[in-house]
Amino acid sequence: MSGVRRFVRENSLSLGFGLLFLLSLAGQALAGAAQMNEDRQAEGLEPVSLVQYLTSSSFAVDVMENWQSEYLQFALYVFATVWLVQRGSPESKELHAVGTESDEEQRVGSHAREDSPPWVRAGGWRTTLFSRSLGLLFGGLFLLTWAASSVAGWAAYNVEQLQSHADPVSWVAYLGEADFWNRTFQNWQSEMLAVGSMAVFAVYLRQRGSPESKPVGASHHDTGATG
Template identity: 65%
Template sequence: MSDVRRFLGQNSLSLFFGALFLAALVGQSFAGWAAFNDTQAADGLVPVGWPEYVTSSSFAADVAENWQSEYLQFLLYIWATVWFVQRGSPESKEPSQVGRESDHAQEVGAAAGPGSPRWAAVGGLRRTLFSHSLLIVMGAVFVLSWFAQSVAGTVAHDEEQLASLEAPVSWGGYVTGADFWNRTLQNWQSEFLAVGSMVVLSVYLRERGSPESKPVGARDDDTGAEG
């Protein structure tokens, strides 16, 4: 197998979703551009070009709004699965493993193996940071995308206000207003529903060969098993 084929085969899952992401983002840009120009025409304003739209605050707010809700979903899911369990779900640990688990179970410190990441074997701040690195990065991306949404949303909102000959609002006024939280909570509730549904449905339903599912013949109360 050539190096390229080996790379594609070993990274096919991330490449697949990366391609889907780019395709969806491009599709959103063209659909959003058409919808934006429909609104412009209805308001008697001049249509804008695609490059102008994809660099606009309106497009940036829509994109960041979705990103922050997705990263919030994973941020909470990563944290919640440390402390909460769901009997029978492959998305859950066994009830006896609730919490951060022992150094031996986590293969850190003296229990680290020869192939373990270097920071797993050391102590102090480096091990602490590495032990929570996934949560830290997910949280940072959530905060940054939430902030980007709030800033771009403020600009887009003020542009609409000025077009309607109404007074613009400050960033603080926008993020405490109904428009911002209406858009934000629409995304959050759908993410929480999707994750909760996955946790519960995976107790009783199967997908053969998927690590997100239990083996087809596993008992319904078999917790943490992967297919």
């Protein structure tokens, strides 16, 4: 097997979803531009180019709202599954493993193996930071995308304000507007529903060969098992 083919095979999950992401983003851009131009035509305004739409606050707020809700989902899931469990779900740890677990269970410090990441064996602040790096990354990405979506939403809101001959508002004032929180909770609730549904449905349903599912023949009560 050639180096390229091997790389593609061994990274097919990330490459596949990366391609689907780009295709979906392109589809959103084309559909969003078409919708904007339909609205502008109905209002007797000149159409905008695709580039103009891609640099508009309308496109930015739609993208950032979705990104921040997704990163919120993963950040909460990473942190919540440390302490919360769901009996029978492969999305949960085993019931007895609630908490951060011991150094031996986590292969930290003197319990690290030869193939463990260097910062695991280093000890001190580096091991502490690395042991929480996934949650910190997703939490940080959520905060960044939340800030970006609030700025983009603020810009889009003020465009509408000016079009209706109303006064624009400051960013801080926009954070108290119903428009902002309607957009925000609309995305958040869907993510919470999706995560909760996955945790519960995976107790009773199976997908052969998927690590997100228990083995087909596993008991409904088996927790933390993946197939």
